[in-house]
Amino acid sequence: MLPGFLRRERIIARPGFNRWLIPPAALAVHLSIGQVYATSVYRSTLKEEFAASETAIGFIFSIAIVMLGLSSFAMGTWVDRNGPRAAMALSMVFWVSGFLVGALGIATAQLWLVYLGYGVLGGIGLGIGYISPVSTLIKWFPDRPGLATGMAIMGFGGGALVASPLSGRLLALYDGDFDPSSADSVASSGALVGLFLTLAAIYAVFMSFGALIVRVPADDWQPEGFDPSQAKKSDMIATASVTARNALRTPQFWLLWIVLFCNVTAGIGILEQASGLIQDSFSSVSPAGAAGFVGLLSIANMAGRFIWSTTSDKVGRKQIYMLYLGGGAVLYALFATVGSSSIVVFLVLAVFMLSFYGGGFATIPAYLRDLFGTLQVGAIHGRLLTAWSAAGVAGPLILNGILDLTGAVTIALFVMVGLLAVGFLANLMVKPVDSKWHESETDPALKGSNA
Known part of the structure; x- marks a missing residue:
């Protein structure tokens, strides 16, 4: 108790x-x-x-x-x-x-x-x-x-x-x-x-x-001027909810698991090698400069979480993930091929890549809310974060394994391009959740579980 x-x-x-x-x-x-x-x-x-x-x-x-x-x-x-x-x-x-x-x-x-x-x-x-x-x-x-x-x-x-x-x-x-x-x-x-x-x-x-x-709103609370009936802008935004148990039975959950895994694995690849990448590409960069680059990427990661997630309220969650994954794949390919041509190009590409990485983390709860409703969105989010754990292990293993075998960062970057492409395809396959999985939020068995 x-x-x-x-x-x-x-x-x-x-x-x-x-x-x-x-x-x-x-x-x-x-x-x-x-x-x-x-x-x-x-x-x-x-x-x-x-x-x-x-x-x-x-x-x-x-x-x-x-x-x-x-x-x-x-x-x-x-x-x-x-x-x-x-x-x-x-x-x-x-x-x-x-x-x-x-x-x-x-x-x-x-x-x-x-x-x-x-x-x-x-x-x-x-x-x-x-x-x-x-x-x-x-x-x-x-x-x-x-x-x-x-x-x-x-x-x-x-x-x-x-x-x-x-x-x-x-x-x-x-x-x-x-x-x-x-x-x-x-x-x-x-x-x-x-x-x-x-x-x-x-x-x-x-x-x-x-x-x-911290406080929770009363069950009947709504923001002033907010009309839930007007909030549904597309078929991707559900008006009913799905329990955490049933969410695991839907293809949408596992497609988003793949989306998050691919986005995070690629981002970890850059974060793991950030200081080494800039020093290898530009010999004039000092250790202090490399540390500053890592700090810049941290700022990009943080800013992306707010800017891109907020943008998703306007353009839609599925569309913003097309940018994270499809646009990200293009950026990683450019980074591998022309990134070392100029330090300005290198920095611009890296900043946008890490902003997409951060945005992917911040937008996923809202994406889950759109698909599965608010009833147990926290629990569903918790289950989806196993993709982060898997990426936290797989990302360094993939990257370091490739570097140990070939010593070529370019090859590792193109592997990340492939991962982002897989995530892009998974996101394209996301559809509205079938109504057979929907629950009534007034179900007594679920009462009190929507904090």
Whole structure:
């Protein structure tokens, strides 16, 4: 049983509640868990501390992403049923515990504890935290679901922009010999323990803030001036809902699984090799310049999550994914063939490629809402995120395997073109969900599961 203050019925908004308070609640969680993309700041320190290989340290991140998918799949229905406050609080407990157990592993030189802490416990917190505000935002913004989910998931993409410089400054504070401007600089184990404990405290405060201010709308609430009967602009937008269990039985779910897998795998390919790609293509670029390029890609990733997802409210979800995947395939092919002709061409292509990668993440909840309705969209989203976990493992394996065999980045890029083409075809095949899968939102058996 949940404590009273966490229960869904305790956070139903009163009349007059300002719905624009919900995005900051979502951002408080997503900016916190977005730290998972900032681990490169202390990667060299972890390698030195544990005398471990790049692969062994990279496995920490891989475990976290796999657990993100598994926990979002397993807990999606629980999150929908119990509401965002309980989910955000539970996410905070796991995410913060991950840092605490990870700090213990560093202090005692036990790498398996870092795997257990940051990888397993932190990964569970990632999965629950990632999906916790999604269905709530969609219910607060039925008139602009792409905008709503874009605002929240933009925070996840931007988490590294906050955590990277913060982590560097904290390590320099705890260890005067550490140089945050150098990717090869190594901090002391004590400084890394201090960093993990400090981040645990900061994220506990921010995520608790999000959990405290979040609210769900009353069942009969609608935005002022919004007419649901006028909101259906195409056959791709459903007026009925599908349960999470039945969604798995539809071809639409699995086609979108392929779409997300292909988009994410291609994006990870660029992110994994970003600094090396620009230095290999342009010998005049310094390590500091390469780091700036990685930062630029992070900004493009974050901005794409908001800009393209918001655009999908106007042009439609299926159409925007044609741009992400079809346009993305063209960009990857150009990147492989003419990208090194000019640094301006290189940067423009890379920025648009990563903006499509981010946009694909942010738009998928609204796409699910269009196809399956709002009843259990959070749970359906959680199940779909297993595609992210699969891509988080497959992307580096494909890329590194090709590089090990051939040493040619161009070949790897054309493999990504092929993946995006597969995703494009899968998206073309998406049709409205057959009415046989539709449920009544007034079904007593489902009552209370639409938080």
